[in-house]
Amino acid sequence: MLEINKIYNEDCIEGMKKLDDCCVDLVVTDPPYLISYKTNYRNNKKHKFCSAIKNDDNFELISNYIKELHRIMKNNTAGYMFCNAGKIDFFKQCIEKHSKKDGLIFDGFVGSGTTALACKELNRNFIGFELDKEYFEITRKRIKEYLNQKRVGI
Numbered sequence: 168m169l170e171i172n173k174i175y176n177e178d179c180i181e182g183m184k185k186l187d188d189c190c191v192d193l194v195v196t197d198p199p200y201l202i203s204y205k206t207n208y209r210n211n212k213k214h215k216f217c218s219a220i221k222n223d224d225n226f227e228l229i230s231n232y233i234k235e236l237h238r239i240m241k242n243n244t245a246g247y248m249f250c251n252a253g254k255i256d257f258f259k260q261c262i263e264k265h266s267k268k269d270g271l272i273f274d275g276f277v278g279s280g281t282t283a284l285a286c287k288e289l290n291r292n293f294i295g296f297e298l299d300k301e302y303f304e305i306t307r308k309r310i311k312e313y314l315n316q317k318r319v320g321i
């Protein structure tokens with residue numbers, strides 16, 4: 168079993184193989200949409216969102232993901248998959264309603280870390296994977312800044 172309360176810069180299918188059966192209390196995840204999504208609504212065309220999300224055309228990945236989710240989730244637990252990047256209040260509502268304080272929440276497609284941050288805010292345990300190094304670093308920084316603000320009471 169991997170250490171929890173960490174995000175791993177790794178392919179989620181490979182990473183999930185290192186998780187025990189029935190260890191996860193709730194899945195809150197925003198997978199690649201399978202639509203080769205990229206926005207044109209940015210002035211800066213070099214912005215990360217102007218290039219396609221990794222694996223956004225890979226149906227097999229999502230099918231393998233669901234199989235692995237089924238293995239790592241405890242019985243009678245919930246899994247939420249949606250396209251809602253960045254809407255932290257929505258993620259928080261979902262986590263608060265469907266998990267307890269010591270629960271382990273999983274997200275195999277961490278991106279900029281909305282699920283991870285929501286878990287920090289709600290004192291839930293978290294484990295997740297992000298393949299893209301740049302997103303991984305953005306999320307690490309985002310969580311570090313959040314924890315620093317919390318420490319100094321901003």
Ligand SMILES: C[S@@+](CC[C@H](N)C(=O)[O-])C[C@H]1O[C@@H](n2cnc3c(N)ncnc32)[C@H](O)[C@@H]1O
Pocket residue numbers: 177178179180196197198199200220221222228251252253275276277278279280281282296297298299302
């Ligand atoms: C829709 S975005 C997630 C958005 C996220 N909820 C947020 O708060 O930004 C999907 C993410 O999955 C990542 N991804 C794609 N294939 C992956 C894989 N095989 N393993 C882990 N992450 C992957 C992409 O790099 C992208 O950051």
